[in-house]
Amino acid sequence: MAASWFSMSSLFSVLVFSVSWAASDSSAEDLFLQCLSNHAQPSNPISSAIYTPKSSSFLQVLQSYIRSRRFMTPETPKPLVIVAASHESHVQAAVVCAKFHGLEMRIRSGGHDYEGLSYVSTVPFILLDMFNLRSVTIDIASETAWVQAGATLGEIYYGIANKSKTLAFPAGVGLTLGTGGHFSGGGYGTLMRKYGLSVDNIIDAQLVDANGTVLNRESMGEDLFWAIRGGGGASFGVILSWKIKLVPVPEVVTYFKVGRTLEEGATDIAYQWIKVADKLSEDLFIRAQPQVVQKGDQKTVNVSFIALFLGPAKDLIPLMNESLPELGLQSEDCLEMSWVETTLAFAGIPKGTPPDVLLNRTTSPVYFKFKSDYVKEPISKEGLELIWKKMMELGTVFMQWNPYGKRMSEIAESATPFPHRAGNIFKIQYLTIWTEDGKEASDQSIGLVRSFYGFMTPYVSKSPRESFLNYRDLDLGNTTNGNTDASVYGADYFKSNFERLMQVKTIVDPDNFFKNEQSIPPRHSSF
Ligand SMILES: Cc1cc2nc3c(=O)[nH]c(=O)nc-3n(C[C@H](O)[C@H](O)[C@H](O)COP(=O)(O)OP(=O)(O)OC[C@H]3O[C@@H](n4cnc5c(N)ncnc54)[C@H](O)[C@@H]3O)c2cc1C
Ligand SMILES: *[C@@H]1O[C@H](CO)[C@@H](O)[C@H](O)[C@H]1NC(C)=O
Ligand SMILES: *[C@@H]1O[C@H](CO)[C@@H](O)[C@H](O)[C@H]1NC(C)=O
Ligand SMILES: *[C@@H]1O[C@H](CO)[C@@H](O)[C@H](O)[C@H]1NC(C)=O
Ligand SMILES: *[C@@H]1O[C@H](CO)[C@@H](O)[C@H](O)[C@H]1NC(C)=O
Ligand SMILES: *[C@@H]1O[C@H](CO)[C@@H](O)[C@H](O)[C@H]1NC(C)=O
Ligand SMILES: *[C@@H]1O[C@H](CO)[C@@H](O)[C@H](O)[C@H]1NC(C)=O
Numbered sequence: 001m002a003a004s005w006f007s008m009s010s011l012f013s014v015l016v017f018s019v020s021w022a023a024s025d026s027s028a029e030d031l032f033l034q035c036l037s038n039h040a041q042p043s044n045p046i047s048s049a050i051y052t053p054k055s056s057s058f059l060q061v062l063q064s065y066i067r068s069r070r071f072m073t074p075e076t077p078k079p080l081v082i083v084a085a086s087h088e089s090h091v092q093a094a095v096v097c098a099k100f101h102g103l104e105m106r107i108r109s110g111g112h113d114y115e116g117l118s119y120v121s122t123v124p125f126i127l128l129d130m131f132n133l134r135s136v137t138i139d140i141a142s143e144t145a146w147v148q149a150g151a152t153l154g155e156i157y158y159g160i161a162n163k164s165k166t167l168a169f170p171a172g173v174g175l176t177l178g179t180g181g182h183f184s185g186g187g188y189g190t191l192m193r194k195y196g197l198s199v200d201n202i203i204d205a206q207l208v209d210a211n212g213t214v215l216n217r218e219s220m221g222e223d224l225f226w227a228i229r230g231g232g233g234a235s236f237g238v239i240l241s242w243k244i245k246l247v248p249v250p251e252v253v254t255y256f257k258v259g260r261t262l263e264e265g266a267t268d269i270a271y272q273w274i275k276v277a278d279k280l281s282e283d284l285f286i287r288a289q290p291q292v293v294q295k296g297d298q299k300t301v302n303v304s305f306i307a308l309f310l311g312p313a314k315d316l317i318p319l320m321n322e323s324l325p326e327l328g329l330q331s332e333d334c335l336e337m338s339w340v341e342t343t344l345a346f347a348g349i350p351k352g353t354p355p356d357v358l359l360n361r362t363t364s365p366v367y368f369k370f371k372s373d374y375v376k377e378p379i380s381k382e383g384l385e386l387i388w389k390k391m392m393e394l395g396t397v398f399m400q401w402n403p404y405g406k407r408m409s410e411i412a413e414s415a416t417p418f419p420h421r422a423g424n425i426f427k428i429q430y431l432t433i434w435t436e437d438g439k440e441a442s443d444q445s446i447g448l449v450r451s452f453y454g455f456m457t458p459y460v461s462k463s464p465r466e467s468f469l470n471y472r473d474l475d476l477g478n479t480t481n482g483n484t485d486a487s488v489y490g491a492d493y494f495k496s497n498f499e500r501l502m503q504v505k506t507i508v509d510p511d512n513f514f515k516n517e518q519s520i521p522p523r524h525s526s527f
Contacts, residue, residue: 181470254316390452
């Protein structure tokens with residue numbers, strides 16, 4: 001097969017080259033570059049995929065997919081080399097050559113990692129960038145699609161809608177997320193209560209392993225295929241593409257966004273939402289978003305309710321009247337539209353914007369720090385009132401509450417590495433966003449979100465305090481002496497699935513080539 005031919009021949013040429021260069025005092029990156037060009041297949045030359053700090057477009061390429069301003073500063077460590085692969089052989093070459101020359105690699109698809117782990121490191125590294133590998137190939141007859149790692153969710157949603165009004169895919173709200181990171185970290189969105197996560201709807205994948213070999217589901221085996229569906233791709237290999245199963249949706253669905261302040265009864269509504277959010281019809285997903293707002297010269301909390309209902313408004317009104325009458329949802333609040341239009345609405349794009357905005361890959365990065373929690377027990381009204389009071393004290397920290405239940409509760413905790421299934425009412429995301437440059441502003445805002453997270457301890461899961469891998473948080477497992485304790489973030493992100501992830505890791509990447517500041521360690525490694 002072509003894949004094994006490649007790794008045999010590449011290993012051979014690496015050996016030849018390293019011998020001829022051994023006498024010189026070339027740096028590891030020079031050797032790496034030599035190795036890459038030595039691998040150039042005449043039909044797929046790699047030279048145009050390579051950017052070094054000497055390239056005039058190096059910074060522009062690097063920054064195009066930095067989605068967090070915290071990691072866009074002059075002080076942010078930069079890669080030694082960027083390989084913006086435009087063919088799978090480039091990925092193979094980058095892996096083989098980086099491994100051989102002892103260079104660490106970071107892998108980036110959409111670049112949304114909350115802590116920048118796909119393009120920042122405390123050690124010297126090369127960046128393997130996947131944005132050029134972004135095809136979306138939809139087969140309507142089989143209701144499946146192959147999507148490459150660098151494809152964005154917007155491109156997938158657009159591609160599906162372009163071929164069918166009644167098919168969709170369960171994935172995230174952020175339209176520029178890359179499938180390489182988003183799917184391998186779980187991937188949740190507004191369809192999760194009916195269809196589960198992205199990973200629950202992935203049926204095949206292509207990956208380059210630590211030997212530079214291209215594997216698919218059959219050749220990688222079920223353990224590795226299990227691990228990359230929620231365990232994070234970056235610990236196991238480079239995801240090239242995924243085969244996804246599309247899901248049916250009605251031609252007309254309903255969206256609403258309404259908000260109530262404390263004075264308008266937000267506490268009672270939120271209290272009732274907590275009671276019913278995970279029990280509602282699987283066709284109904286209602287996100288709640290409590291946020292401090294200024295009303296005249298008073299601060300208050302405004303809780304927004306943002307919903308997707310897989311059906312017409314006339315069926316939604318009685319359902320809401322029965323389950324969440326406190327909100328007083330009116331038919332004027334309900335907007336009927338196609339499923340793809342709801343992806344725009346959830347992204348905050350005004351109604352009527354042409355859907356090709358889904359193809360826009362440009363974002364305006366802000367400074368942010370987000371954290372996550374899971375809620376398993378209802379919060380009392382008194383609890384809610386204390387929480388609102390704390391939010392008003394802190395000012396800028398806000399929350400997104402995403403309801404679980406239904407399909408999410410039916411899937412076993414061990415079915416995929418993503419363990420947050422039955423028993424969760426909702427997930428909290430804590431958000432803080434700021435605009436001022438500099439360490440002082442950053443320290444202050446990060447301090448606020450950490451302090452609120454501390455305050456929330458009594459209301460959320462414990463032992464472990466569960467967190468969502470896609471909401472990457474370097475606070476987890478960061479011990480006071482600055483060392484990282486993998487068993488802490490391992491338990492928080494994966495619960496008991498962490499054991500199996502380490503087993504898979506030990507088999508497929510015993511040398512721990514695929515790593516980052518929060519990856520899965522092989523057993524017995526000095527991590
Ligand atoms: C604005 C915004 C909205 C979001 N909305 C949602 C949401 O609705 N639902 C949700 O679940 N999450 C959401 N997220 C979180 C998002 O899912 C994660 O940040 C995800 O990791 C992003 O994937 P990426 O490819 O864009 O990021 P990257 O930063 O490129 O990658 C993230 C991680 O995956 C690794 N990785 C990337 N590509 C590959 C590859 N090809 N092979 C192996 N490893 C790879 C990286 O090394 C890194 O560790 C959101 C994030 C943002 C910033
Ligand atoms: C589908 O995509 C093609 C190619 O981008 C475009 O020409 C066509 O207008 C699209 N069709 C619809 C229905 O959006
Ligand atoms: C509360 O939220 C709703 C929905 O997001 C919004 O329309 C409304 O203006 C907000 N109210 C205040 C006082 O900010
Ligand atoms: C809401 O429910 C009440 C009582 O349960 C009923 O009287 C009323 O007609 C319902 N309203 C709507 C719009 O369904
Ligand atoms: C794409 O989105 C960015 C950020 O929101 C915006 O500034 C830009 O104008 C958009 N480009 C197009 C072509 O719509
Ligand atoms: C980890 O904790 C140490 C000590 O508290 C701190 O100095 C460091 O900045 C933390 N690291 C991260 C990534 O937050
Ligand atoms: C990688 O190659 C080595 C040496 O040929 C072999 O022992 C090992 O099993 C291979 N690893 C995988 C995951 O195929």
